[in-house]
Amino acid sequence: MEKTVYIIVLNYNNYKDTIECIKSLEALNYHNYKIVIIDNKSTDDSNIILKEKYSSKYKYIENSSNLGYGAGNNVGINYALNNNADYICILNNDTIVKADFLIKLVNYMEYNLKCGIVGPVLLEHSNPKKVQSSGAVINLLQGDMSCINYNKDIGELEEEIIKCDYVGGACIVIRRKVIEEIGLIPEEYFLFYEETEWCYKAKKFGYDIICFTPAQIFHKGSVTINTINELSEYLLNRNKILFEKRNASFIILILFYIYLIMETLFNIITKKQGGKIIKYYFHGLFNLIDDKYPFIYIPSKKKSKK
Structure with a gap:
C-alpha cells in the first residue's frame, strides 16, 4: 500500500x-x-x-x-x-x-x-x-x-x-x-x-x-x-552570516569571521564588490532587516536604524 x-x-x-x-x-x-x-x-x-x-x-x-x-x-x-x-x-x-x-x-x-x-x-x-x-x-x-x-x-x-x-x-x-x-x-x-x-x-x-x-x-x-531589485543579493549575504551564527561551532565561527573580513576587504579593494556588502553582513550578525524591505516577515526581526 x-x-x-x-x-x-x-x-x-x-x-x-x-x-x-x-x-x-x-x-x-x-x-x-x-x-x-x-x-x-x-x-x-x-x-x-x-x-x-x-x-x-x-x-x-x-x-x-x-x-x-x-x-x-x-x-x-x-x-x-x-x-x-x-x-x-x-x-x-x-x-x-x-x-x-x-x-x-x-x-x-x-x-x-x-x-x-x-x-x-x-x-x-x-x-x-x-x-x-x-x-x-x-x-x-x-x-x-x-x-x-x-x-x-x-x-x-x-x-x-x-x-x-x-x-x-x-x-x-x-x-x-x-x-x-x-x-x-x-x-x-x-x-x-x-x-x-x-x-x-x-x-x-x-x-x-x-x-x-x-x-x-x-x-x-x-x-x-529575480523580479525584485537587489533582494536576492541582500538576503543571500545577510542569511549566510545568520546561518553561520546558528550552526557553526565557536571556533569555526571565529575562523569564519577572520576569513570573511579578509575576503571582503580584498574584494572591496579590487572592486569585485561594493562596500554595501558590509551592511548586509551587519544585518545578518544582529538579525536586522533593511527598512527598504518592509514586507519581509521574520519572527522577532529588528528594523535597521537609518
Missing part, C-alpha cells in the same frame, strides 16, 4: 508557473498523493485564479501576509501533519516534474530507513540535460555552499546515491518522523538558507541526506526573486 504523500506548492505572484507545475503533478504515476496549494498573499490575481481553478480539487490556503519560504511552507506542513501524512514533499512552483519522480523517491525512503530527507536531481528547465544540483555540501569555515555536479550533463552522473549536506529547496521529500524530531522549516531567513539549515539539522540528528539521481525534475530558477 502506497504511503500518503502531501505535496506543498507555495505561490507568490506566479500563478502561471503554479498551474504548469500542478499540471505536471497530475500526471504522476504515484497515486496516494495530495496537493496543498498555498498563496503567500500575492498582489496579482493569483489568489482569485488559483482558488477558482483548484479549491474544489485540492486543499487551497491563502496566507494573510507574505510569510516567505519557510513560514509559508510550514502552513502546509502543519496541515499535512494534522491529516496523517507519511511523507511531505516541498515543491517549488517553478518546477516541472517527471511522472516517476515521486515513486522513485518514496521507494528509496521506504527501503533506506536511515535516510531522513531525499531530493531529485534538479535539471535546468531551459536546458533539460544540464544539472543545476544533485545535492550540495557546506563549508562552514568559508561560508561556502557548493552544488554537486553543477552544470554537468545528466549523462555524466554515475552515482545513483549521493550523500550530501543538503538538497535544494526546489524539491525536498521528508519523513513525518523527521519533522516531529527536528521541527518545522526555520523561519528566521524569509528566503535562502532555510532548507540548508533544515537538512543540516536532520543530519545532526543522525539522518542521511540523499540526492537520488534516478529521480529528476526541471527547475526554472528563482523566477519570483
